[in-house]
Amino acid sequence: MHDLHEADRILKLVLEKAADNNLRVVKEIDIRLGQIEEHGEIINPDNLRFNMTNLSKGTIAEDALINIAVIEGDDWELVSIDGF
Amino acid sequence: MRQRKLKVAIIGLTSCEGCEFALLDTGAEFLDFLKQVDLAEFRLLEEEFDDNTFYDICFIEGSPITKENVKILKDARAKSKYLIALGNCAAMGGVHEIKNYHDKKKIKEYVYGQKSAIANPDIKEIDNIVKVDYKISGCPINAKEFYKVVYALMRDERVNIPQRPICYECQARGYECILQRGEPCLGPIILGGCEAICLKSKMACQGCRGLFEDAQVKTMMKKLIKEHGQEKMNRIIEIFGLRDDIEEKL
Amino acid sequence: MKIQINHLAKMEGHAGFVGHILDGNVGKAKIETQEGSRLIEGMLIGRHYMDAPIITARICGICPVVHNLTSINALEEVMGIKVTEQTLVLRKLMQYGQIIHSHGLHLFFLSLPDFYGILNDLQLIKKNPQEADMAMVIRNWATELIRIIGGRTIHPIASEVGGFKVLPKQSELDDLKNKLPELISKAEKLVKLFIKLNYPKLDRKTEYICLHNEKEYAIFNGDIKSSDNGIIPVNKFSKKITEIQKQYEAVKKVKLSGNSFMVGAIARLNNNYNQLNPKAQSLLKQSGLKLPTYNSFYNILAQAIELVHVLEECSKILDSIKVKEEEQVKYIAKAGQGVAAMEAPRGTLFHYYKIDKDGIIIDCNIITPTAQFLYNLEDDLAKYLPDIKNMTAKDKRAKIRLLIRAYDPCISCATH
Numbered sequence: 230m231h232d233l234h235e236a237d238r239i240l241k242l243v244l245e246k247a248a249d250n251n252l253r254v255v256k257e258i259d260i261r262l263g264q265i266e267e268h269g270e271i272i273n274p275d276n277l278r279f280n281m282t283n284l285s286k287g288t289i290a291e292d293a294l295i296n297i298a299v300i301e302g303d304d305w306e307l308v309s310i311d312g313f
Numbered sequence: 314m315r316q317r318k319l320k321v322a323i324i325g326l327t328s329c330e331g332c333e334f335a336l337l338d339t340g341a342e343f344l345d346f347l348k349q350v351d352l353a354e355f356r357l358l359e360e361e362f363d364d365n366t367f368y369d370i371c372f373i374e375g376s377p378i379t380k381e382n383v384k385i386l387k388d389a390r391a392k393s394k395y396l397i398a399l400g401n402c403a404a405m406g407g408v409h410e411i412k413n414y415h416d417k418k419k420i421k422e423y424v425y426g427q428k429s430a431i432a433n434p435d436i437k438e439i440d441n442i443v444k445v446d447y448k449i450s451g452c453p454i455n456a457k458e459f460y461k462v463v464y465a466l467m468r469d470e471r472v473n474i475p476q477r478p479i480c481y482e483c484q485a486r487g488y489e490c491i492l493q494r495g496e497p498c499l500g501p502i503i504l505g506g507c508e509a510i511c512l513k514s515k516m517a518c519q520g521c522r523g524l525f526e527d528a529q530v531k532t533m534m535k536k537l538i539k540e541h542g543q544e545k546m547n548r549i550i551e552i553f554g555l556r557d558d559i560e561e562k563l
Numbered sequence: 564m565k566i567q568i569n570h571l572a573k574m575e576g577h578a579g580f581v582g583h584i585l586d587g588n589v590g591k592a593k594i595e596t597q598e599g600s601r602l603i604e605g606m607l608i609g610r611h612y613m614d615a616p617i618i619t620a621r622i623c624g625i626c627p628v629v630h631n632l633t634s635i636n637a638l639e640e641v642m643g644i645k646v647t648e649q650t651l652v653l654r655k656l657m658q659y660g661q662i663i664h665s666h667g668l669h670l671f672f673l674s675l676p677d678f679y680g681i682l683n684d685l686q687l688i689k690k691n692p693q694e695a696d697m698a699m700v701i702r703n704w705a706t707e708l709i710r711i712i713g714g715r716t717i718h719p720i721a722s723e724v725g726g727f728k729v730l731p732k733q734s735e736l737d738d739l740k741n742k743l744p745e746l747i748s749k750a751e752k753l754v755k756l757f758i759k760l761n762y763p764k765l766d767r768k769t770e771y772i773c774l775h776n777e778k779e780y781a782i783f784n785g786d787i788k789s790s791d792n793g794i795i796p797v798n799k800f801s802k803k804i805t806e807i808q809k810q811y812e813a814v815k816k817v818k819l820s821g822n823s824f825m826v827g828a829i830a831r832l833n834n835n836y837n838q839l840n841p842k843a844q845s846l847l848k849q850s851g852l853k854l855p856t857y858n859s860f861y862n863i864l865a866q867a868i869e870l871v872h873v874l875e876e877c878s879k880i881l882d883s884i885k886v887k888e889e890e891q892v893k894y895i896a897k898a899g900q901g902v903a904a905m906e907a908p909r910g911t912l913f914h915y916y917k918i919d920k921d922g923i924i925i926d927c928n929i930i931t932p933t934a935q936f937l938y939n940l941e942d943d944l945a946k947y948l949p950d951i952k953n954m955t956a957k958d959k960r961a962k963i964r965l966l967i968r969a970y971d972p973c974i975s976c977a978t979h
Contacts, residue, residue: 242568250566304957311565327601329975331624331717337668338706338716340699347685358672358684378601408621411606420605433602453624453717514714514721515728519617548610552618 235265235272235305236280242307243290255290257311261300274299319369319467322354323399324389326382326439328375328407331453332400333357339456346460349467367392370466372399372449372459376409376436383442390443395466399459401452401521403439406554408452410436414551438554447472452521452553455507476526478502479518483509491517497541497549502528521553530562603979604927612638612896612922613724619914619929620718622979625668627718628661628709629907630914630929636784637914638724640901644894649887650726655783656880657712657722658905659873662782663705664716665908666828666866666873669971670757671698674863677968678760680961694756697749701870704739704746708877711735726891733886740881743874750871751842757867758850762860763962767946769857769939770822771830774906780831780838780872782906788834789824790855801902801913823938826910827971828865829856843872859943862969866908896922907932909971931976940970 239260247255258281265272274297285291289312300306325333336343337357352358353365371393377383390396398404406413412420413435421433439445449458458474465472479500483490488509492498498517500509504525511518524530538546550556603622607615616634620627632654639646671694676687688695706716712731713719721728774781775788787800832839832847833855839847847854847868852861900917910932917926947966951959 246566246568250564252564252566307568309565309567313564329621329624329627331621331627334624335717337672338664338702340703344688352685376601408603408606408618409601411618412602415606415609417602420602420608423605423608424602452621510715511720513729516714516720548614552614 233280233284236277236284239277239305239307240281240284240288240290243293243310244288246307246310247289247312252310252312253289255293255310255312257294258290258296259308259310260295260297261306261308262297263300263304265305318349318351320353320365320367321350321463322352322365322368322371322389322393324354324371324373324385325356326373326375326386326403327378327409328400328402330357330374332374332402332451335453335456336459342456342460346463365392368394370395370397370463372397373403373439374399376402376407377439377442378409378434378436386439386442395446396443397462398439398445398448398450400454401450401553404445404448404450405521405523405558406436406438408552408554410554410557411551412436414547414556436554447474448523450504450522451507455510458506474504474506477505478525478528479505479507479509479512479522481505482507483512486513488512489515491515495540497537497546499533499537499550499555502530502533519549519552520555523555524558524562528562530559534559534563601979604929607924607927610924612641612916612918612924615914615916615924615927616723617718622929622931623973623975624717625665625973626661626907626909626976628657628713629905629912631713631719631722632658632783633903633905633907633912633914634916635722635724636905637901637903637916638918640903641899641916641918642724642894642897642901643899644725644892646726646892647889649889651783652880652884653712653727653731653886654722656877657709657719658783659877659880660705660708660712662873662906662908663870663877664702664709666870667698667702667705669908670863670867670870671695671753673971674968675756677961677965694753697753701746701750701753701874704742708739711739725894726889730886730888736881736884736886740878743878743881747842747871747874747878750874751846754846754867754871755849757864758846760864762858762864763965765858765860765943765947765950765966767857767859767943769859769942770824771833771855772824772826772935773830773834773911774904775835779876780835780840782873784903784905787904787911790830790834797904797913798902801904801915823942824935825859825939826932826935827862828869828908829859829862830910831906832865832868839868840872840875842875843868846871859939859966860969862971866971896920900926907976909933909973909976910936929979931973931979933970933972933976936970937972940967940972 243255243258262272262274262277278295278297281295285293323333353368368389371389373386373389373396377386401407402409417433417435447462449462451458462472482505483500486509491512492500496517499520500512500518502524503518503520504522507522534546547556550559603618607618615638616631619634620631622630672684676682676684679687681687681690709716709719712721714721714729771790773788774785775794776785786794786796788794836847836854850864852864898918898920902913902915904911904913912932913930915928916924919925943966951962954962
């Protein structure tokens, strides 16, 4: 399923940005998700959240609240991360 | 008859991209080629591409200098049926390889000063890192060879690169033999296929296409070193990453 | 602590240089470009000067000719070599060929897709087959011009210090000459397309630097003209350039007389537009562009107008040139130092060399246009980003991509 790949990409980005900003814990992640079609399927926000939650186990983003707003267009955007 | 268009990728690592432009410069011929394949990746023409899991034919241009370059190269090999080194940098190290033969620390410091953390690895040909199925060398490539190789692969035909020296093409075209008038021309040990283009402008061959099988390297180098000196010959064979290949055969 | 990121997925296609620019992080982008560094200048030290034009051509696959020729001009300056008039004319033609095919590629295959919001050139070619064909015909003519004179389009062979190894065939030049009238009319049509495009608004007082020549719109040689500070010889200007080069390594912001500056077609047009050839002059008038312009997006339109100007120049030369067999000038290599500058498609290129009595390079410095204008790009972004902060992320990205595109950065050159 392609959204596992996207979940991985987004999470890697979250962790990279967290490191850039010296965060020790990521508490909340804001994402905007467009209609991304991959291999005939539109990426589903719930699936994306589920995959990100699984992939984040053992990282500083474990248990982060993941907010996904559905938008127009065919792109996703990592809007912000919140942590300390 | 093949049902689907083959997935072709042209991936550049660190390079001048001249070999990629050599293809673009063939204009309509290149567009014609693109119509017959599914172009999976070619950053010069498209900035967005499907994240493909598989390439039928993947061309790699440039030198693997940064960590990112090496990762891209390994990923490409893992998902390609055929991986082909495109151009002198990928096939033989390129002009970048000159630093392998000298004090590369000093070279880096000259450009960036002592404090810089610029990556400064020894330059490798890509077949030092991954298995390579074919090499199309040249600086830049002769685009005709690209089409010859890719169309052969697309038709499931054997890729035939005749193992003959430059001299064959040079004499066939009636160019003056400048080796005979005392110039340090490597033609007799270098793989033909470039139509002896340098010789057309009366420039001695500097070997950007690499040695051909069974080239008489020892004999040729002995003669050239006797006439021009070791230092001068070393400098010449360094320019296109040929020096390590020649020293291997001596 | 909440950290605003606004990172769009499709940016990742441009990981590295462009990605950082889109993030607004030009400084990091510069560092990013250095990571793939090939250390070409370092490798020239200790080599014979004859290697320099060959090796520096390999800095860039789209503009190898300008590196090759500037390297040759610089070395001739170093050793006080005066070449024949014919040699200069032939080199000039090569350089004009360089400008034409580079602008042709950048305008049609790189810029137009960004204006139309198309991300794939193949789609653009389907959408505009006639223009694609015109652009290809023009490019092909120019690559042939370089090949006929220089022996090969990418990484020329025949040009060297002292002259040419072999001279071009008059009949081949005549063939090209005969194709010019139709070619120029095609180019005019392409320029009209670029006149009609919607250029975003940007206005930031900028210093423009380029070559200036009393006799003609400077491309091949000249003095340095600044829009703000008059005209000085290249070797006087290059002393300031040396300071800039050192600062590149230590300090992020590079200043010339206290400010960033711009090079490229827009600089050339701003500084020298009254020297344009008639058809180019007419197209400039038709565009309604008021000069000087401080809108970097117009670098694209400036390239389009230059394309026609340079074709008209080629027409003048090809109409009168009669290639005659001649010996290369005789010279003796000697120690010295010197610098030459030429207008590459993207802006002023400098090559500096110092050689010893045996002709061995002991010092060299190459300053590419991209390396010079990156700091101007940072200043433009600082001005422009607040102007567009209320646009959707997608539109913002498109506008920023277009600004970067307008600069026409050559990463290979920046990373030599």
